[in-house]
Amino acid sequence: MIEPLDRQLLTAIQQGLAITPRPYTELAEKLALSEQDVVTRISNLKRSGLIKRFGIIVKHRRLGYRANAMVVWDIPDALVDELGQRISQQPFVNLCYQRPRQGEIWPYNLFCMIHGKSREVVEAQLQTLISECGLETFNYEVLFSRRCFKQCGAIYPASQG
Amino acid sequence: MLSDLHKHLLNDYQRDFPCSEQPYREIADDLGVSEQQVLSALTELSEQQFISRVGPVIRPNHIGVSCLVAMAVPPEQLESIAEIVNSYQEVNHNYERENRFNLWFVVIAANQTHLDQVLCDIEQHTGHTAMPLPLIRDYFINLGFELNLHD
Incomplete structure (x- = not known):
């Protein structure tokens, strides 16, 4: 599924790249690769989708985005993929996942996250989401x-076991 | 106070971070500043907790397994139960939310067996049921987060 060397590489960089002129030197040495090899591997992992993105990870709350709503929807199974894709395309939606329902205590199968600067902004965005994606008839x-x-x-463990 | 350089770094390099041996020098060239200015600005952002790191966001469940978990706990016990949940190194994320399910956390483990053990252990220690909500499908194309830093 994933090459052991790539796994080692991801484990080493997941907690953050050094903020120094040559951030890959030490890592390359440890893995007995050249810096160029490390960079190529990262680029391949991005292309394959294993790395969803690579860059600066911001702290929303610290930057003033203090209102964070998880919105959960009960969508008919036949429509969940289509609506999941549509929801994920709204610019203010940060995450959109399908998850299993848990019977009557938790009938929701689609989850999305909206971050905003205030509760009012997030509530207005939710109304936009409902009308743009045609979600008026579903429970949420x-x-x-x-x-x-x-x-x-996310701190992934170093090895399978 | 965020400078223009800070704002550019925060908004322009969540996704388009250069994949090269000297990424900070490339950013410096892009923005028309010195590499040292980029390094200093990023160090400040990190020290002041505006960024958590520069690095990869890894697709869930491709190295190890992760699971969102919800618990419904009496409000007066929430803090002490949250503390128990936090004590597990496998828990990387733990929030109070406004709902009858008021505690939401993410567990990451090397494999499903270990993850199940952690959940079982948490249930025993807290005396409350943990409702696992594993990922079935991720619809989100992660382009980073466009910040409005002007108001």
């Missing part, structure tokens, strides 16, 4: 975030 709930107890970048 809005879960604004309150406290953040923990937030760190």
Whole structure:
């Protein structure tokens, strides 16, 4: 599925690239590759989609985006892919995932995230989302975030086992 | 206070970060500043917690497995339960949300067996059911996040 060398590479860079003129030198040495090889591998991982994006990871809350709503929808199974794609194209939507329903206690199968500077802005964006994507007839709930107890970048384990 | 250079770095390089041996020099050339200015500005953004890192966003469930989990806990116990959940190194994300399911966290593990063990362990320690909501499909094309830094 993934080459061991690429796995090692991703494990090493996932917590962040050094902010120095030659950020790959140390890593290349550790993996017995040239810096150019490391860069080529990263570029291939981006092309294959394993790396969704590579760049600066911002902290939304610190930058004034304090309102964060997870909106969950109960969409008929036959429509979920089409509507998921449509929702994900709205510029203010940050994430859009299909997840399994959990019976009556949690009938929702589509999740999206909206980050905004205020609750009012996010609520207005949600209304735009509903009308733009034709979501008027589906049940949904809005879960604004309150406290953040923990937030760190995804840390994937070094090896399978 | 964010300078123009800070704003450019925040908005222009979430996705189009140069894939090269000397990426900061390329950014400097793009923006018409010195490499040292780019390095200093990024260090400031990092120290002041405006950015968490420069690096990859890895597609979920391709190295190891991850799962979103929700719990419905009595409000007066929320803080102590959140603390128990946070104590697991496999938990990388933990929020209170306005809902009967009021605690939402993400668990990452090397494989499904380990992930199931962590959930089981959390249920035993907290005395509450953990509802796993694994990813079926990701519709989002991750282009980064366009920040309005002008108001």
